[in-house]
Amino acid sequence: MTESGKPILYSYFRSSCSWRVRIALALKSIDYETIPINLIKDGGQQFSEEFQALNPMKQVPALKIDGITIGQSLAIIEYLEETRPTPRLLPRDPKKRAHVRMISDLIAGGIQPLQNLSVLKQVGQENQLTWAQKAITSGFNALEQILQSTAGRYCVGDEVSMADLCLVPQVANAERFKVDLTPYPTISRINKTLLTLEAFQVSHPCRQPDTPPELRA
Amino acid sequence: MQAGKPILYSYFRSSCSWRVRIALALKSIDYETIPINLIKDGGQQLAIIEYLEETRPTPRLLPRDPKKRAHVRMISDLIAGGIQPLQNLSVLKQVGQENQLTWAQKAITSGFNALEQILQSTAGRYCVGDEVSMADLCLVPQVANAERFKVDLTPYPTISRINKTLLTLEAFQVSHPCRQPDTPPELRA
Numbered sequence: 530m531t532e533s534g535k536p537i538l539y540s541y542f543r544s545s546c547s548w549r550v551r552i553a554l555a556l557k558s559i560d561y562e563t564i565p566i567n568l569i570k571d572g573g574q575q576f577s578e579e580f581q582a583l584n585p586m587k588q589v590p591a592l593k594i595d596g597i598t599i600g601q602s603l604a605i606i607e608y609l610e611e612t613r614p615t616p617r618l619l620p621r622d623p624k625k626r627a628h629v630r631m632i633s634d635l636i637a638g639g640i641q642p643l644q645n646l647s648v649l650k651q652v653g654q655e656n657q658l659t660w661a662q663k664a665i666t667s668g669f670n671a672l673e674q675i676l677q678s679t680a681g682r683y684c685v686g687d688e689v690s691m692a693d694l695c696l697v698p699q700v701a702n703a704e705r706f707k708v709d710l711t712p713y714p715t716i717s718r719i720n721k722t723l724l725t726l727e728a729f730q731v732s733h734p735c736r737q738p739d740t741p742p743e744l745r746a
Numbered sequence: 747m748q749a750g751k752p753i754l755y756s757y758f759r760s761s762c763s764w765r766v767r768i769a770l771a772l773k774s775i776d777y778e779t780i781p782i783n784l785i786k787d788g789g790q791q792l793a794i795i796e797y798l799e800e801t802r803p804t805p806r807l808l809p810r811d812p813k814k815r816a817h818v819r820m821i822s823d824l825i826a827g828g829i830q831p832l833q834n835l836s837v838l839k840q841v842g843q844e845n846q847l848t849w850a851q852k853a854i855t856s857g858f859n860a861l862e863q864i865l866q867s868t869a870g871r872y873c874v875g876d877e878v879s880m881a882d883l884c885l886v887p888q889v890a891n892a893e894r895f896k897v898d899l900t901p902y903p904t905i906s907r908i909n910k911t912l913l914t915l916e917a918f919q920v921s922h923p924c925r926q927p928d929t930p931p932e933l934r935a
Contacts, residue, residue: 585863586824597813601827604819611812623800630793638827639790648832651852652841660840 536561536594539584541568542737542744545641545698546602547590551732552694553606557613561592565739568646603637606691618691625686628679632672632692636699640668644702661706669703669713676715683719689726697723701734752777758926758933761830761887762791767921768883769795773802781928792826795880807880814875817868821861821881825888829857833891850895858892858902865904872908878915886912890923 538554538561540547554561566574566589574580575587584591584600591600595612599605610618619626642648643664649657679685684692700720703710710717723729730736735746754770754777756763770777775798799807808815831837832853838846868874873881889909892899899906912918919925924935 585860586828587860588828595813597816599816599820601820601823603827604816604823607819608812608816611815623797626800627793627797630796631790634790634793634827638792638823638831642827642831643837651849663840 534562536592537564538562539564539566539580539589539591539593540737540739541566541589542734542740544568544589545702546588546637548698548701548732548734549602549637549694550590550592550605551737552697552728553609553618553691555728555732556616556618556689557609559609559613563738565737567739603633603691603695606694610691617688618694620685620688620690628675628685629690629692632675632679632684633695635668635672635675636692636695639671640664640699641702644706658706661702662708665699665703665706665708666712668699669708669710669716673713673715676719680715680719682722689723693719693723696720697729753780754778755780755782756926756928757782758923758929761891762826764887764890764921764923765791765826765883766794767926768886768917769798769807769880771917771921772805772807772878773798775802779927781926792822792880792884795883799880806877807883809874809877809879817864817874818879818881821864821868821873822884824857824861824864825881825884828860829853829888830891833895847895850891851897854888854892854895854897855901857888858897858899858905862902862904865908869904869908871911878912882908882912885909886918 536554536559538547538550540551540563542565566580568575568589571577575589581587583593583598586600588600590602590605591598592605594608599608606618619629644661649661652660676684681687683689684696696716697720700710700716733746734740735744740746752770752775754763754766756767756779758781795807808818833850838850841849865873870876872878873885885905886909889899889905922935923929924933929935
């Protein structure tokens with residue numbers, strides 16, 4: 530892949546972390562190529578030597594852009610924000626920026642890693658659902674409370690931010706793990722509003738190059 | 747209160763609190779500590795450090811160059827989002843006492859395997875080049891955790907070297923768990 534070419538996103542259709550980055554790329558109208566990495570097939574394509582050389586963390590997403598490869602979804606999004614600054618994904622005000630990052634970290638660092646594929650494998654099949662539900666409800670309890678003071682139309686005020694990019698995929702995970710969302714009216718409202726936006730639709734798991742036919746929208 | 751000293755809610759042994767204490771020390775920000783015994787999930791500490799960086803920009807904790815900044819954030823997220831949450835207190839409670847050590851060691855070695863590899867291309871004197879950054883603030887407390895969980899650090903020479911160098915810096919010493927207001931007497935330096 531040459532430096533002058535399109536960015537390349539290594540992505541799995543169902544990975545919530547990959548979805549965050551897909552939303553960012555869509556919002557910023559950045560044209561890119563997808564190389565699907567199937568986390569389950571062949572024992573997990575993320576473990577291939579080839580992919581490991583590219584991203585030692587053996588995780589998706591990874592973005593090859595401007596001659597470098599970046600792993601970790603929030604690091605990728607912050608890089609996109611700094612190099613392709615419009616439209617904004619972080620507010621101007623440092624205190625609001627802190628709120629956006631705090632919410633993003635809560636989801637990306639506090640919830641998702643506790644219910645990702647490799648952790649669920651370790652807890653064993655019979656414990657997986659309970660474990661995942663606990664991680665999510667624990668995090669959503671905190672998030673619903675935080676949103677009382679930060680949310681407007683979206684997670685922080687009335688502009689879409691990095692926090693919203695983390696929220697929608699995490700709600701999708703919650704639904705997959707059959708978490709009851711009734712205790713989280715603010716999370717649900719914001720999620721519903723965001724899903725009407727085009728960037729959140731084109732990036733949806735059901736519309737990706739590697740979406741299986743039976744799940745395709 | 748906006749006009750007073752910043753207040754840090756901190757637990758002496760929490761690696762997440764330690765990261766923020768290092769940042770405050772490096773930026774010479776005077777603060778008050780309110781010790782807490784309950785450790786909240788560490789996922790939001792990086793937001794604090796980024797806020798300090800934006801409002802008290804010297805000395806820098808993030809490089810100027812966006813690509814180097816991406817490397818700093820990638821490494822920080824790997825540690826703060828990829829390793830630490832998997833071996834924090836509340837998760838360890840869930841896996842049960844007999845499994846705790848193995849579980850924690852697995853989380854750390856898995857992350858350190860990746861980190862050692864990444865550092866091959868990013869590290870100079872420190873994690874990214876030759877300036878102390880947010881990544882270094884994450885590294886030192888995580889190595890301390892690794893030692894606490896008896897992880898063999900021989901496979902990680904770069905991590906070990908950088909950790910050793912960082913621990914000679916004053917900000918990493920004054921913020922150390924063994925020197926906090928709430929450090930128990932038997933663990934005090």
